[in-house]
Amino acid sequence: MNIGVVSKGLILLGVSFLMLTGAKGQDEEKKMLDESSRLCAQCHGNHYYTFHNSYTEMDTRKRMNPYFFIDTTKYVEAIHSFFACQDCHSSEYETYPHPSELKLEPKYGCIDCHGGDDTFAKYQFDDIEVEVDNSVHKLAHMDQFKCEMCHDLHSYKLTARNENSSIKEIVVENNHMCLSCHNNLSKYQILTDHQKPELLKTHDWLPNQALHFLSVRCIECHTPTSDTLMVSHKILPKEQAVHLCSDCHSTNSILRTKLYKYHVEESRVDQGYYNAVILNEAYVIGANRNRYLNLLSLLFFGLALSGIGIHIVARIIKKK
Numbered sequence: 001m002n003i004g005v006v007s008k009g010l011i012l013l014g015v016s017f018l019m020l021t022g023a024k025g026q027d028e029e030k031k032m033l034d035e036s037s038r039l040c041a042q043c044h045g046n047h048y049y050t051f052h053n054s055y056t057e058m059d060t061r062k063r064m065n066p067y068f069f070i071d072t073t074k075y076v077e078a079i080h081s082f083f084a085c086q087d088c089h090s091s092e093y094e095t096y097p098h099p100s101e102l103k104l105e106p107k108y109g110c111i112d113c114h115g116g117d118d119t120f121a122k123y124q125f126d127d128i129e130v131e132v133d134n135s136v137h138k139l140a141h142m143d144q145f146k147c148e149m150c151h152d153l154h155s156y157k158l159t160a161r162n163e164n165s166s167i168k169e170i171v172v173e174n175n176h177m178c179l180s181c182h183n184n185l186s187k188y189q190i191l192t193d194h195q196k197p198e199l200l201k202t203h204d205w206l207p208n209q210a211l212h213f214l215s216v217r218c219i220e221c222h223t224p225t226s227d228t229l230m231v232s233h234k235i236l237p238k239e240q241a242v243h244l245c246s247d248c249h250s251t252n253s254i255l256r257t258k259l260y261k262y263h264v265e266e267s268r269v270d271q272g273y274y275n276a277v278i279l280n281e282a283y284v285i286g287a288n289r290n291r292y293l294n295l296l297s298l299l300f301f302g303l304a305l306s307g308i309g310i311h312i313v314a315r316i317i318k319k320k
């Protein structure tokens with residue numbers, strides 16, 4: 001037997017063993033960075049990094065630029081965590097110092113990968129893109145404003161659609177997308193030199209603002225109601241924002257078609273409550289009403305009316 005064949009056989013055996021254990025490992029340690037990304041994470045996953053300086057022949061330790069820090073705990077939870085860093089970034093990043101022309105490398109956006117693809121039809125990427133194109137941000141800042149300004153690809157996960165996430169979680173995650181910029185001057189001013197409006201002041205007409213900002217999302221008030229999209233992406237000019245308390249605090253609350261959309265659709269069928277979800281998760285004054293309580297109050301009203309009727313009749317008979 002020829003040694004080449006034996007070694008090829010051994011290699012094949014080895015590869016299939018690796019594939020088997022690899023597949024098993026995937027289930028058990030799903031939340032791990034792959035080998036090649038771990039190289040990047042050695043530096044980008046920490047606030048300090050070390051490299052060998054070939055000029056001085058010394059190991060040097062430096063601080064990582066905080067904007068280039070990637071939180072690996074969030075990365076492995078994100079929906080694109082199956083990607084290695086080099087799937088989106090050039091493999092030339094493996095050398096350090098990184099070649100300077102890599103700064104010019106164009107980066108993939110959502111639509112580059114998801115545009116016009118039927119696999120993702122349920123997420124309606126193309127409709128979302130149209131909405132974003134017509135939102136205040138895009139109109140004011142043209143192509144500077146990209147999806148990634150709200151959706152950090154290194155941490156983005158679905159919360160609104162995820163039935164396991166609580167309303168509070170959805171609100172915090174989604175509002176963070178806006179506040180990461182509207183509360184952060186350095187990010188805000190990537191787009192404009194204008195002074196950033198003070199959100200607390202702009203919204204001081206809203207009582208108990210802190211509670212409201214923890215209970216509803218910015219987009220509840222700043223986007224139109226959408227019949228087709230899970231999350232409307234069309235941020236309207238401020239003059240068109242929701243200002244009326246009764247838009248939320250009423251039985252016909254807009255929250256049913258926005259924040260509570262997914263949950264309401266699921267529970268509408270089998271619950272005897274109006275806005276059952278709202279009852280379960282928060283008490284929104286005016287929005288909570290129980291159908292049976294409504295019937296009961298009608299019944300009492302009817303009883304009271306007939307009581308009065310009987311009383312009048314009785315008095316008439318007595319008078320005669």
Ligand code: HEC
Pocket residue numbers: 036037039040041042043044049050051064065068085086089090091093094096097098102103
């Ligand atoms: C030895 C540490 C180290 C390693 C390993 C490393 N980086 Fe970096 N990277 C840095 C530092 C420091 C910067 C900040 C800019 C600079 O000094 O070049 C940076 C910058 C970047 C940037 C931003 C470039 C820009 O200016 O726009 C990207 C993207 C990047 N790295 C990706 C990667 C990827 C992907 C990997 C793995 C293949 C990787 N890096 C591995 C240290 C490292």
Ligand code: HEC
Pocket residue numbers: 037040041044067068069070075080083084085086087088089107108109148149153154
């Ligand atoms: C699905 C694609 C994708 C994957 C996977 C990905 N990135 Fe990125 N990365 C991007 C995009 C797009 C940007 C630009 C974001 C922006 O412009 O706001 C970016 C920006 C960066 C930056 C900052 C550069 C800057 O201009 O702000 C660093 C550093 C970086 N990525 C490192 C990594 C590392 C390390 C990994 C792996 C752990 C990784 N990326 C995985 C798409 C990806």
Ligand code: HEC
Pocket residue numbers: 079080087088108109110111112113114123147148151152153156158
């Ligand atoms: C480099 C290509 C690439 C980029 C850039 C990219 N995606 Fe993806 N995305 C994918 C692939 C591949 C999948 C996985 C498809 C699968 O699971 O079959 C995916 C999955 C998804 C899913 C479905 C997750 C699920 O569990 O059903 C959503 C939602 C999504 N991406 C949103 C986005 C958004 C928003 C952006 C931009 C901020 C973006 N993607 C950018 C390639 C990409």
Ligand code: HEC
Pocket residue numbers: 110111122123124125128129132146147148149150151157158159160161170173174175177178219230231233235
């Ligand atoms: C102004 C901020 C913002 C911008 C810009 C933005 N998004 Fe979103 N997007 C959100 C928020 C908030 C959600 C809700 C996230 C969640 O909880 O799942 C969301 C959700 C999504 C979802 C999931 C919808 C679903 O059905 O569950 C997709 C897909 C998406 N965005 C794609 C895009 C694309 C593509 C772009 C760029 C054309 C974009 N987004 C730009 C804020 C933004």
Ligand code: HEC
Pocket residue numbers: 175178179182197198199202203206212213216217218219220221222238239241242243
């Ligand atoms: C209850 C409804 C509501 C909620 C929730 C809400 N807003 Fe507003 N917002 C408004 C209204 C109404 C205005 C217009 C106020 C005015 O012009 O007097 C406004 C104004 C603004 C402005 C314009 C400020 C200016 O002075 O130019 C910004 C920016 C803004 N909101 C961002 C946000 C962000 C970010 C969030 C989430 C943290 C949010 N809003 C939550 C209703 C709301």
Ligand code: HEC
Pocket residue numbers: 136137140149150177178179180181182187188191192194218219222235236237238239
């Ligand atoms: C990357 C930064 C960034 C993010 C993320 C962002 N915004 Fe803005 N937003 C801006 C800038 C810059 C302006 C000022 C636009 C201009 O120059 O007129 C603005 C303006 C606004 C306005 C005022 C429009 C007007 O009529 O004056 C509203 C309302 C608003 N944003 C809401 C939101 C909401 C809601 C989100 C999250 C879903 C969000 N923004 C996410 C940067 C951002």
Ligand code: HEC
Pocket residue numbers: 205206207208211212215216220221242243244245246247248249255281282283284285
């Ligand atoms: C976008 C929807 C929305 C709008 C608009 C809105 N609210 Fe609310 N409000 C809520 C939700 C949701 C809660 C429930 C908070 C909780 O208990 O979790 C709430 C709670 C409250 C509370 C109870 C606070 C407490 O201390 O327990 C008061 C009072 C209130 N809102 C008054 C108002 C008034 C007055 C306005 C108009 C100026 C208004 N709200 C506009 C959604 C809204």
